[in-house]
Amino acid sequence: MPFHFHPLAIPEVVLVEPQRxxxxxxxxxxxxxxxxxxxxxxxxxFVQDNHSRSAHGVLRGLHFQKDPHAQGKLLKAVVGxxxxxxxxxxxxxxTFGQWVGEILSAxxxxxxxxxxxxxxxxxxxxxxxxxxxxxxNYYHPKSEKGIIWNDPQIGAEWPxxxxxxxxxxxxxxxxxxxxxxxxx
Numbered sequence: 001m002p003f004h005f006h007p008l009a010i011p012e013v014v015l016v017e018p019q020r021x022x023x024x025x026x027x028x029x030x031x032x033x034x035x036x037x038x039x040x041x042x043x044x045x046f047v048q049d050n051h052s053r054s055a056h057g058v059l060r061g062l063h064f065q066k067d068p069h070a071q072g073k074l075l076k077a078v079v080g081x082x083x084x085x086x087x088x089x090x091x092x093x094x095t096f097g098q099w100v101g102e103i104l105s106a107x108x109x110x111x112x113x114x115x116x117x118x119x120x121x122x123x124x125x126x127x128x129x130x131x132x133x134x135x136x137n138y139y140h141p142k143s144e145k146g147i148i149w150n151d152p153q154i155g156a157e158w159p160x161x162x163x164x165x166x167x168x169x170x171x172x173x174x175x176x177x178x179x180x181x182x183x184x
Contacts (some may be wrong), residue, residue: 002030005040008100013086013118014042015102016074016111029109031076032134042113044072046134053079054124054131059163061121062087062147062154062172066181069140070116073133080129081105082122083159087147089175090117093184097175099156104131117182119147123160145179146172 006015016037020029037043054060062085065071075084085101103125104110114120116136149158149165151174173179 002033003036003040005042008102010086010088010095010098010100012088012115013100014040014113016042016113018109018111020109031111032074042074044115044136046074046136048135048138050133050135052131052133054129055164056124056127057160057162057164059121059123059149059158059160059165060169061085062119062149062156063121064089064119064145064147064180065137065140065143066145066179067116069137069143070182072113072115072136073120074111074113075104075122075131075133076109076111077104077106078130078132079106080124080126081107082124082126082129082131084112084122085120085156085158086112086114087119087154087156087175088117089119089147089178089180090182090184093117096184097154099154101156117184121149121156123158123163125159147175147178148172151175
């Protein structure tokens with residue numbers, strides 16, 4: 001099998017480790033295969049691919065889109081290294097308000113699946129990082145919302161103390177004040 005799937009402490013968030021085939025010329029690896037992902041409970045169709053580049057110390061998030069425009073994301077660092085975070089914001093979930101985080105890098109080749117109903121963010125640990133990600137729904141600006149990255153109720157342990165933030169990310173509401181409509 002070209003992939004190993006590892007559900008995290010919040011089992012709906014899945015770390016995917018593709019198998020790499022390398023030699024002196026470089027490497028080859030599959031990064032997505034519908035049937036294999038579907039067999040591992042990642043069966044949503046992806047409709048859009050995005051590419052993000054950020055400098056060292058940038059933190060993007062925590063972002064999500066409300067239903068009916070919620071997005072699942074399958075993320076991969078193709079240049080550099082990030083610390084990627086998912087927060088469960090499904091009311092009634094046994095893991096509501098909890099977070100998980102993983103390091104994704106061009107070197108380790110890992111992917112992270114963040115399903116709908118989760119806020120998502122990442123910070124850049126390398127000089128720069130390019131992230132590509134598939135989404136299960138189209139970008140819908142009116143549904144785009146967020147939660148402040150350092151909300152003490154969530155308690156995410158970011159590996160950078162003073163991140164570079166957009167104006168929007170500096171002023172996001174707390175989890176208790178955020179506008180979301182996800183149910184477990």
